[in-house]
Amino acid sequence: MDLLLGAVVLGVLLGCFYAAVSVGLSVSFGLLDVPHVAHPAFLVLASYGVYQLNESYDIDPLLAGLAITPLFFVFGLLAYRVYYETFERRGSDAAVRGIAFFFGIAFIIEVLIILQFGVDQRSVSATYIGKSWRFGEFRIPIRQLVAFAVALALTVLLAVYLSKTFMGRAIRAVAQDEEALRLMGANPVRIKQFAFGIATAVLGIAGALLIIVAPVEPTLDRAYIGRTFCVVVMAGLGSISGTLIAAIILGVAESIVLTLFGASWAPAISFAMLLGVLAVRPQGLLGR
Amino acid sequence: MKRRTFLGGAMAVAVVGHGSSALAQQPPIKIGMSMPQTGGLAGGGKASLLGIEIWRDDVNAKGGLLGRKVELVVYDDKSSASETPAIYAKLVDVDKVDLLFAPYATVPTAPIMPFVKQRGLLLMGNFSFQVNSKVGHDMWFNNAPWGPADSWAASFLDLAQKAGGKNMALLTADQEFAQNLALTARDVAKKRNIPIVFDQVYPPNTVEFSSIIRALKAAKPDIVYVASYPPDSAGILRAVNEIGIGDSVKIFGGGMVGLQFAAVMSNLGSLLNGVVNYNTWLPEKSMYFDGTKEFFDKYTKRAVEAKVDPLGYYLAPFGYAMGQMIEAAVGATKSLDQKGIAKYLRENEHKTIVGSIAFSADGERKETATLQAQFRGVKDKDIEQFRSSGRQVILFPDKLKTGELISPFEAARNLGLVAFPAQGQGGT
Numbered sequence: 001m002d003l004l005l006g007a008v009v010l011g012v013l014l015g016c017f018y019a020a021v022s023v024g025l026s027v028s029f030g031l032l033d034v035p036h037v038a039h040p041a042f043l044v045l046a047s048y049g050v051y052q053l054n055e056s057y058d059i060d061p062l063l064a065g066l067a068i069t070p071l072f073f074v075f076g077l078l079a080y081r082v083y084y085e086t087f088e089r090r091g092s093d094a095a096v097r098g099i100a101f102f103f104g105i106a107f108i109i110e111v112l113i114i115l116q117f118g119v120d121q122r123s124v125s126a127t128y129i130g131k132s133w134r135f136g137e138f139r140i141p142i143r144q145l146v147a148f149a150v151a152l153a154l155t156v157l158l159a160v161y162l163s164k165t166f167m168g169r170a171i172r173a174v175a176q177d178e179e180a181l182r183l184m185g186a187n188p189v190r191i192k193q194f195a196f197g198i199a200t201a202v203l204g205i206a207g208a209l210l211i212i213v214a215p216v217e218p219t220l221d222r223a224y225i226g227r228t229f230c231v232v233v234m235a236g237l238g239s240i241s242g243t244l245i246a247a248i249i250l251g252v253a254e255s256i257v258l259t260l261f262g263a264s265w266a267p268a269i270s271f272a273m274l275l276g277v278l279a280v281r282p283q284g285l286l287g288r
Numbered sequence: 289m290k291r292r293t294f295l296g297g298a299m300a301v302a303v304v305g306h307g308s309s310a311l312a313q314q315p316p317i318k319i320g321m322s323m324p325q326t327g328g329l330a331g332g333g334k335a336s337l338l339g340i341e342i343w344r345d346d347v348n349a350k351g352g353l354l355g356r357k358v359e360l361v362v363y364d365d366k367s368s369a370s371e372t373p374a375i376y377a378k379l380v381d382v383d384k385v386d387l388l389f390a391p392y393a394t395v396p397t398a399p400i401m402p403f404v405k406q407r408g409l410l411l412m413g414n415f416s417f418q419v420n421s422k423v424g425h426d427m428w429f430n431n432a433p434w435g436p437a438d439s440w441a442a443s444f445l446d447l448a449q450k451a452g453g454k455n456m457a458l459l460t461a462d463q464e465f466a467q468n469l470a471l472t473a474r475d476v477a478k479k480r481n482i483p484i485v486f487d488q489v490y491p492p493n494t495v496e497f498s499s500i501i502r503a504l505k506a507a508k509p510d511i512v513y514v515a516s517y518p519p520d521s522a523g524i525l526r527a528v529n530e531i532g533i534g535d536s537v538k539i540f541g542g543g544m545v546g547l548q549f550a551a552v553m554s555n556l557g558s559l560l561n562g563v564v565n566y567n568t569w570l571p572e573k574s575m576y577f578d579g580t581k582e583f584f585d586k587y588t589k590r591a592v593e594a595k596v597d598p599l600g601y602y603l604a605p606f607g608y609a610m611g612q613m614i615e616a617a618v619g620a621t622k623s624l625d626q627k628g629i630a631k632y633l634r635e636n637e638h639k640t641i642v643g644s645i646a647f648s649a650d651g652e653r654k655e656t657a658t659l660q661a662q663f664r665g666v667k668d669k670d671i672e673q674f675r676s677s678g679r680q681v682i683l684f685p686d687k688l689k690t691g692e693l694i695s696p697f698e699a700a701r702n703l704g705l706v707a708f709p710a711q712g713q714g715g716t
Contacts (some may be wrong), residue, residue: 003506010498020328111326117363118595119330120551125669130559132530141498141530214495217520219327223493258499263490264462 006138007259008252013144015251019244020151020206022231023158027199030238031175032192035099040221040228041106046207047216048113049142054124061124065208069201076200080193100263106221113218123215154205167249171195175238230270234277236287246285274284299501316359320385322375327367329393331549332603332624334596336392336414339607342586353618361385369395370376376400394465399427410626412610413509417468420651427630428651431610433568435656441473442544443660443684448511451538457486457509469543473513485509497527499605505534512537518546525559537697548602550671557668562700567659569601569642572677574688579641583608599674609640660684
């Protein structure tokens with residue numbers, strides 16, 4: 001019973017972390033329909049940015065994540081503009097060619113990281129890494145509590161931004177009917193570009209959480225492609241609160257399987273759950 | 289596939305003087321290999337290649353082999369098993385290399401074994417584990433110190449049983465190398481009637497090990513044998529530190545890949561304390577042979593430029609030793625006849641910078657020289673500390689031993705720097 005309870009608690013923490021690394025993709029892929037397979041590569045790039053600031057200036061990883069957020073916003077604006085000019089504007093098979101574009105970007109990022117930092121693992125130091133909180137026999141790693149709190153705040157903030165602010169509602173509008181927006185005199189491309197910038201900026205914080213939770217290496221993005229897309233699709237495309245719920249379900253399921261049934265089943269669980277959810281609700285948990 | 293031909297040795301040859309013109313006139317002896325320079329094995333691959341390059345430069349400075357310059361033909365195999373068969377076919381049929389070295393590690397090497405056997409080619413193995421056990425190629429010689437397949441687990445369990453360990457937990461990565469280790473560990477445990485109370489195989493890309501370590505702790509094992517890969521080794525040790533592993537554990541570690549590399553060791557710092565793990569070379573007094581110190585002097589300088597592991601203990605000296613064995617065999621047989629070289633390698637003992645090497649019929653070491661060493665007194669964020677002796681005390685094999693096991697594991701972890709001051713520079 002203790003083991004099960006522990007697995008659930010650790011699963012919720014892990015799930016919130018999964019939400020943080022997936023929420024940007026929920027905007028770029030879920031709302032904007034951009035086949036952003038380079039999302040995990042952007043995430044790893046952000047982790048290396050955080051590592052560099054932590055290593056060189058001893059800045060706390062979370063503050064470092066916050067510091068690189070504006071840079072990632074600009075990076076997102078540029079990436080979308082290139083994608084739009086070279087693919088989206090040109091026609092109906094943009095999505096297929098877009099996948100090739102973003103795969104290319106992911107490989108370029110991977111190679112650039114290798115050239116700059118080498119192939120070795122990198123990690124950061126902070127007072128909350130490597131320690132745990134004790135409740136009797138039960139211990140929770142503090143780094144996971146930090147990741148949980150920040151991830152929760154990040155997801156809630158993004159959800160509020162998209163539902164309450166003018167720009168947020170414009171982003172949702174462009175996701176629902178781009179043509180209608182154009183008829184009303186708004187420029188959907190600029191709104192989508194801004195939204196892609198937001199989705200990329202969020203990765204500054206998510207990248208900090210990634211390197212806080214575990215060391216990173218240049219090819220780590222490959223480990224997150226399946227998980228992040230699984231969370232976003234299971235959530236229902238574009239649903240931020242759905243992303244949080246789906247990620248927590250996935251985290252708890254993985255943790256229970258790891259603890260009680262054997263670690264080798266853990267990777268299967270995310271896709272088994274995805275298939276299960278899509279069979280019952282093809283639009284995802286909170287999709288419309 | 290990008291070809292990289294290494295001609296750096298030519299510069300060294302140019303300054304040799306008298307013999308250099310004769311050396312320059314003859315075609316070079318080409319040694320071909322693939323090496324992981326990107327992907328998961330790249331850290332090791334680059335360090336191994338640097339060791340081989342240092343040998344190439346040394347041998348060329350001495351006049352080459354058979355009066356001919358040595359040239360390396362190297363391709364990046366991206367750490368992938370699917371790349372190596374085509375690369376080795378190209379090396380043999382297009383590049384027409386004279387000799388072959390294997391890439392670093394088991395996974396890229398395994399698929400080329402049938403090819404070299406079919407063609408009757410000599411292959412110098414580079415740290416793969418048991419790739420020849422089923423192929424049975426008689427021209428395969430592994431530079432790694434592994435020895436007989438079960439010796440790795442046996443040495444760890446010897447230490448564990450001496451410390452009072454009676455049951456075992458097994459935590460292994462779902463990957464060929466780790467599974468081979470796990471297989472032998474299960475066999476040895478069965479022969480010794482050591483019950484296995486926890487046996488989990490975790491998949492690659494496992495993000496968080498807290499749940500697994502909690503389950504392992506609940507099984508209350510005496511011995512914890514871990515066969516993990518670099519990204520996971522760090523995650524496992526972090527989780528052990530945070531969740532705890534229980535007072536019952538007498539010994540922890542065994543087959544954790546990654547704890548041999550400077551970046552990982554530096555990242556983990558004090559989390560390493562108490563862990564008993566395998567290694568191949570350490571800066572302890574018993575590990576210095578003819579040329580070892582000179583090799584590390586060169587390696588330490590060149591590693592900075594090449595951006596590879598600054599310590600280079602695990603693979604680089606064995607890359608150099610692989611070259612030394614070829615140098616001795618070609619020198620003795622005075623030819624590049626691969627059968628003759630193989631016969632010489634099989635029948636003789638070879639002096640190298642990592643000690644004497646003798647091969648058994650399967651091309652592995654006759655006796656294991658795989659070290660089991662315990663981390664002690666390691667502090668955080670300091671790569672230089674690992675150049676000192678005393679940071680990894682050798683517990684096995686007996687002839688190289690430099691200390692005794694400290695057990696139980698929690699006690700060993702909690703012993704700090706005060707108990708284990710560094711014992712001076714190891715000479716690297």
